[in-house]
Amino acid sequence: MKKHNFSAGPCILPQEVLKKAADAVLNFNNLNLSLIEISHRSKDFVDVMENARSLVKELLNLPEGYSVLFLQGGASLEFLMTPYNLLKVNGKAGYMNTGTWSTAAIKEAKMMGEINVFASSEDKGFNYIPKNYTVPTDVDYIHCTSNNTIYGTQLKTFPKTDSLLVCDMSSDIFSRQLDFTQFDLIYAGAQKNMGPAGTTLVVVKDEILGKTGRTIPSMLDYQVHIKKDSMYNTPAVFPVYVSMLTLQWLKDLGGISAIEKINEEKAALLYAEIDRNPHFVGYAAKEDRSLMNVTFNLTNESDKEAFDKIWNEAGISGIKGHRSVGGYRASMYNALPLESVKVLIKAMQQLEK
Known part of the structure; x- marks a missing residue:
């Protein structure tokens, strides 16, 4: 896979x-x-x-x-x-x-x-x-x-x-x-x-x-x-x-105008989940959030082991946050499909359940 x-x-x-x-x-x-x-x-x-x-x-x-x-x-x-x-x-x-x-x-x-x-x-x-x-x-x-x-x-x-x-x-x-x-x-x-x-x-x-x-x-x-x-x-x-x-x-x-719409949709979905889900909090100020790199942390670090197990089993790779920030970072460059973002959101919701 x-x-x-x-x-x-x-x-x-x-x-x-x-x-x-x-x-x-x-x-x-x-x-x-x-x-x-x-x-x-x-x-x-x-x-x-x-x-x-x-x-x-x-x-x-x-x-x-x-x-x-x-x-x-x-x-x-x-x-x-x-x-x-x-x-x-x-x-x-x-x-x-x-x-x-x-x-x-x-x-x-x-x-x-x-x-x-x-x-x-x-x-x-x-x-x-x-x-x-x-x-x-x-x-x-x-x-x-x-x-x-x-x-x-x-x-x-x-x-x-x-x-x-x-x-x-x-x-x-x-x-x-x-x-x-x-x-x-x-x-x-x-x-x-x-x-x-x-x-x-x-x-x-x-x-x-x-x-x-x-x-x-x-x-x-x-x-x-x-x-x-x-x-x-x-x-x-x-x-x-x-x-x-x-x-x-x-x-x-379709060029940059076409990919921009896709990038905006991916970012909107993931930021909405971060803001809705009580287990997560965004790192960057809301008005300055990147469409490319979504940084977020757990509200309770004791959930780390459980969440890491969930996203690993879902086939997700590369979301560990940079050492200077900690937490998680989902980089959603042009080639990342919308489906991958939905899989990550599902993993976040699974932690909530």
Whole structure:
């Protein structure tokens, strides 16, 4: 029996994508060669890369003037690449701190220059999104994290700024409709809504680059990667291919508008059960709850053994909460079927009985 996979990342992918990827590992494009054996410079793989980049632009509805890159190093390397490429020598940047990953981004950026943390929810264990903050105007860029995987919060609105706007969208990219042109730089690890771990999506407005006055090492320079079509070094062939398949799956489903409706339905069902069932309590502030990562705790820890037995026997996987929050976390990325959410709700109701 296939498990109900609520893992936070690497996470669930569509079954049809996994089957196509498995076939390609054995025999890609009827070449009688594996996808992971062929040259990344062959026409067969160059077509994959071009198609993947084209699908990103189409799904995000981006105009000309943006470049799409598939890089490596995860979002964690982007924490450093962002200031390298956007923070001027002797410049400043403004950061929102809404969780573990934005904390890590701030740490890396501080190595490059002056950082103004203008909004933070650390005072309450990152269980809410800061409001009524003042966005600094004397900065080269503003950085935010759209969805906080560990704490289960999500930005519903983004900072208004005349500076550049940067967003780490690792855990909710392609999950909801936004005006993606409000961002000058978006980055996201693939392993939530797009593919397996190993590649990182970067979407950057071309005109903002090359203005820092600093010398950037080649591997950290977006302009170098743009010029070489994401092939300055050998790309992560398999993750890029699976990302392309997943993006095509999403397009065939009806795009972001279609998946957003499904994601809203899944989240509404599970949050309704958390709020109704006296054995559970949500972790994140209600107005800031994430559609992707639902964090919740038991009202009585003595129920833990019984509940763990119930969800294990139901074939549920990956709902153990992150060590910094405890409790449970149900990650409901694009490929998670509604049926899996209903199985989890049934397990919660079984504990109540």
